[in-house]
Amino acid sequence: MFTFLPVTHPTSDTKHPLLLLQSAHGDKYFFGKISEGSQRSLTENKIRISKLKDIFLTGELNWSDIGGLPGMILTIADQGKSDLVLHYGNDILNYIVSTWRYFVFRFGIDLSDHIMKDKEVFKDNIIRVKSFNVLKNGGNGTDEFFNSFQKGVLSSIVSKMFPKHAPTDRYDPSSDPHLNVELPDLDAKVEVATNYEISFNPVRGKFKLDEAVKLGVPRGPLFAKLTKGQAITLDDGTVVTPEQVLEKERHFAKVLILDIPDDQYLSAFVEKFKEYDCAELGVVYYFLGDSVTINDDLFKFIDLFEKSNYGKVNHMISHNKISPNTISFFGSALTTLKLKALQVNNYNLPRTDRVFSKDFYETFNKPLAKGTSLCESQETPLRTVIEKDNIHIFAQNKTVTLEPFHRSEESMKCEINGSVPALSWKQIFEDHIQPLGFPLADIDTVINDQLHVNNFNNTTEKKKHVEIITLGTGSALPSKYRNVVSTLVKLPYTYSNGDIVNRNILLDAGENTLGTMHRMFSQLAVKSIFQDLKMIYLSHLHADHHLGIISILNEWYKYNKDDEMSFIYVVTPWQYNKFVNEWLVLENKDILDKIKYISCEHFINDSFVRMQTQSVPLKDFNELIQENSGQEERKKLDLDTNSSYRDINLINQMYEDLSISYFQTCRAIHCDWAYSNSITFQMNESNKHDTFKVSYSGDTRPNIKEFSSAIGYNSDLLIHEATLENQLMEDAIKKRHCTINEAIGVSNEMNARKLILTHFSQRYPKLPQLDNNIDVKAKEFCFAFDSMIVDYEKIGEQQTVFPLLNKAFAEEKEQEDESAGSEDVEDVDITPKKQKKS
Known part of the structure; x- marks a missing residue:
């Protein structure tokens, strides 16, 4: 079968x-x-x-x-x-x-x-x-x-x-x-x-033992030959064929x-x-x-x-x-619905139209x-x-x-x-939400009044505010409840005549970031988001942070290819730019004309800019390999000396195009060519002092000297990884991540005004550690969940529902969790001693 x-x-x-x-x-x-x-x-x-x-x-x-x-x-x-x-x-x-x-x-x-x-x-x-x-x-x-x-x-x-x-x-x-x-x-x-x-x-037919015996075939090797489809000759010269002693195949x-x-x-x-x-x-x-x-x-x-x-x-x-456009990831959709029952305007109902x-x-x-x-x-x-x-x-x-x-x-x-069951939000609400007894969580408020409603950038008030969508909040590999990490930040800019334009920036984009967006938003809303998308930033080369970027670039091109003045800035480690060029030559080289690439290294808060290595010309490959064969010390590749010069003209152009005052990176404590960043945006044409500073950690150990006290100091918003629970300090050190307390400590030292904690280990797929953490000095903070839409001015509202979050996920805690104890398998430093075992 x-x-x-x-x-x-x-x-x-x-x-x-x-x-x-x-x-x-x-x-x-x-x-x-x-x-x-x-x-x-x-x-x-x-x-x-x-x-x-x-x-x-x-x-x-x-x-x-x-x-x-x-x-x-x-x-x-x-x-x-x-x-x-x-x-x-x-x-x-x-x-x-x-x-x-x-x-x-x-x-x-x-x-x-x-x-x-x-x-x-x-x-x-x-x-x-x-x-x-x-x-x-x-x-x-x-x-x-x-x-x-x-x-x-x-x-x-x-x-x-x-x-x-x-x-x-x-x-x-x-x-x-x-x-x-x-x-x-x-x-x-x-x-x-x-x-x-x-x-x-x-499938071979069954061997008919009685028939074989009747034909005089002795037990033993001749039986085996017949079952393998070979004719045999008996001692008396009789030929016996497989068809005589086997049922039809x-x-x-x-x-x-x-x-x-x-x-x-x-x-x-x-x-x-x-x-x-x-x-x-x-x-x-x-x-x-x-x-x-x-x-x-x-x-x-x-x-x-x-x-x-x-x-x-x-x-x-x-x-x-x-x-049918069925819900592919029901566990994640149910999580979204429970969270929406607590904060109705912070989530969109997953779309199935x-x-x-x-x-x-x-x-x-x-x-x-x-x-x-x-x-x-x-x-x-x-x-x-x-x-x-x-x-x-x-x-x-x-x-x-x-x-x-x-x-x-x-x-x-x-x-x-098999048949495709009809989706009933009403039934899901009655089975999974109603028994929780959340105040104000009735079916009209959470479901009926929210069908096809987009809660992102949807009010006059919100259009003036910074908004954040935590598209993915997990680490390592996608799980039932959390996709891998990606965060979109919307930064409005107000002209002197009162017109407002948006600058959307994407901070990392793990696998299927685009799928999450299509599940959250209508095609019209997706078009608007991508027409406002001005920058993609990649913190480092681990796969859980960037396998969604090519899809994002393709989608961006679909909505911007006919606008001659439209470009997208792509800020990544230099190796990823090589990949983008090699891939898009294969798929759609026209997109390359719309990308303005700048290396993360060119924003480094340091007088020393590391040079990238020079690629081996294809024609010289065999010769170089022969030179290196059998040698204990491999011949080092040449460095590209031009790569140490910052692309000042392009950086200044980006500052002007995106109304940026300052963009800095520092080296993250994670793997080679990993970065944290801080970007200061101008917010108002009439007031040059009206700025907004957002800092993003990427993956890193606590970096007080270079991140908190230097490039990120006095940030309006810090988005920081909080991969592991506080008791797992040894794992955090080994895997070069932060515990929740360490992430809060970075925020406190940074004097960040507001804090979003994200990038949680998939061993905690539903709920991060909400209590027993050190005090947060930021005015407001929240824990990120997939598909969460949060107005910067209201980040702290999540704290009012902290007591109900554990109750929300009691049902999942009773079920066997396939993701429990999973290792950070995609988030692996390729240094052998840092490899995670399966």
């Missing part, structure tokens, strides 16, 4: 489909896209992947499609997995993995790639997978972008990112000539979609996984599959990109697969206008809730030969089970189970 289980389907916060294939013995394979939020979905649904063997990536490989893969690999490695194979139909795969070389490093796991040419077959003792590579517009492109030398360099880089043994000395990938090497140039955009046919080894239905990125691929798919043998085809999964049109042309292609000889073909459709395809739902008579918005692609009904019962909507709980069948004697055994 084999089961196909959807891990994710297209929703606001899980962008694409991912399918888990599991055998009866627990062997596991991934098929599809590993978008941001995928590993959190595994945690949410308690899906274990310790027996995961292979990942078969489909379609194209933009960041939207595989943004969750780096974090997934890190987590799999930290769970002790020794090997993992990535399968794909194009040699761009090693280039993609190589772009992560400055922030993805794990020893002990052998990560390898298998580039599957068109119609190449992968086989193991369980499954047989055949690839189909489809070129956009049916072109004559290639599945090979690199020559043998370039492939060798990329393979070398990947092997050094995942070495079998840990380095014995302090290790910095940006100083390793095996890693800090220029990647090959890309001359053309990769426009190839990979698809797969999955088939299974047949049983077979499984075939499964097709077709990933169509956009309409320009469709004609090529028709050409590729018009002669496809559907004889034993049981299920076809269609992973359709957002821009694929639901119309007759699409279903003319789908109709090609209605030819099976052994029963009906089931068609499973994944598309953002067909799959979606515009569905009228063409699809009316043609196949699928149920939809009353009041659902519909759109149509054509005036006439869809023309198709497929019966409505054979079409299924791809969704998380829609499982497909294949069992063996006898050819010519019975139909294929393909069972589809």
Whole structure:
């Protein structure tokens, strides 16, 4: 028996489909896209992947499609997995993995790639997978972008990112000539979609002992030969064939996984599959990109697969206008609802609205809730030969089970189970909120009056105030209750004529930051936030702080590409800028023209500006590697002397564009190239003394000298990490983080006016330590929760509900917590002695 289980389907916060294939013995394979939020979905649904063997990536490989893969690999490695194979139909795969070389490093796991040419077959003792590579517009492109030398360099880089043994000395990938090497140039955009046919080894028929004895076959080795399908000859010359002593073997239905990125691929798919043998085809999964049109042309292609000889073909459709926008992370949504019951204006109800395809739902008579918005692609009904019962909507709980069948004697055994339950906020409120007995928390106040209400920047008063959205508040890796860290700060600027413009800045952006925003806000509100987004700041290179940045840049470009005067400032460690350039050349190089990059090091509060290392030219790679081979002391890379000069002109331009008085960084006490920052913004054109100073710690040990007493002193707002509870001082020192008391101590020394504590260890997924902390000298403070919207003027209001917070989460404390005791696996200094054990 084999089961196909959807891990994710297209929703606001899980962008694409991912399918888990599991055998009866627990062997596991991934098929599809590993978008941001995928590993959190595994945690949410308690899906274990310790027996995961292979990942078969489909379609194209933009960041939207595989943004969750780096974090997934890190987590799999930290769970002790020794090997993992990535399968794909194009040699761009090693280039993609190589772009992560400055922030993805794990020893002990052998990560390898298998580039599957068109119609190449992968086989193991369980499954047989055949690839189909489809070129956009049916072109004559290639599945090979690199020559043998370039492939060798990329393979070398990947092997050094995942070495079998840990380095014995302090290790910095940006100083390793095996890693800090220029990647090959890309001359053309990769426009190839990979698809797969999955088939299974047949099940041998039972051995008919009585028949064998009757035919005179002696017990022993000859029995074994017959069971293996070999004919035997008896001593008297009689030939006995397996068919005489074995029941008929049983077979499984075939499964097709077709990933169509956009309409320009469709004609090529028709050409590729018009002669496809559907004889034993049981299920076809269609992973359709957002821009694929639901119309007759699409279903003319789908109709090609209605030819099976052994029963009906089931068609499973994944598309953002067909799959439901269900709540992907219910644990987190329930936390938001409980907190909203205590502070109704500090949270938005998670949004589940979606515009569905009228063409699809009316043609196949699928149920939809009353009041659902519909759109149509054509005036006439869809023309198709497929019966409505054979079409299924791809969704998380829609499982497909294949069992063996006898050819010519019975139909294929393909069972589809699961339905999408309707979401009822009313029912959730009655089950989980009402029993808590919170004052003023009635269903009208918390639910009915808040449907589709946006509580960010939504009143005349708020428009004049600084506001903060703590989009993610956890550390290390996403958990059931907290996503990884990201904070958005809105800073209004008032012109002399009274007009107000917003400057939104994003302080770190962990995986699926964009998904959280889409779950919180309408498309119109998201557009407004991104049109006001002026800066992205990255504190350091740990994956839990930046795996969401590429998605943020893509979304920003969508709303600002037509504005010639619109640019975004990106302030990061220099290694991350290399990654951004290498990635966007692959995906959309036009975005690079809209980015103004400045190194964190160029804002350092120090006369000494560290130089970045010079990349090894691609042509010199082999020569340099040979020079370093066998040497105890590796040859040091050259330094880029120009990188020590601050980009004063660009810094001054940013000051002017964003009305900034001062921007400073200091070196954080965490890992190499980690920073804390302080930014002073001008707030009023008519009053140059009206300023607002925000300081952000990033990840660090308490830094009184450089942060509290220097760049951050007298901050209006301090946003500080408080990863660990106070009794875990030893862990805090080992992992270079702060306890809650230490974070408060930094604030007190800084003389910060207000304080937000965030970045809590996932071992405390629901509630940080609220009591037994030292006194906070700031006028107001609060603890951050995911999706919290807080007006700077009202930060202290949370303190009034402190007594009720423990009561709010009593229900969760009674349940087994999958995240309890989890290590900070993504927040790992790549120095071997600092590695966390799984």
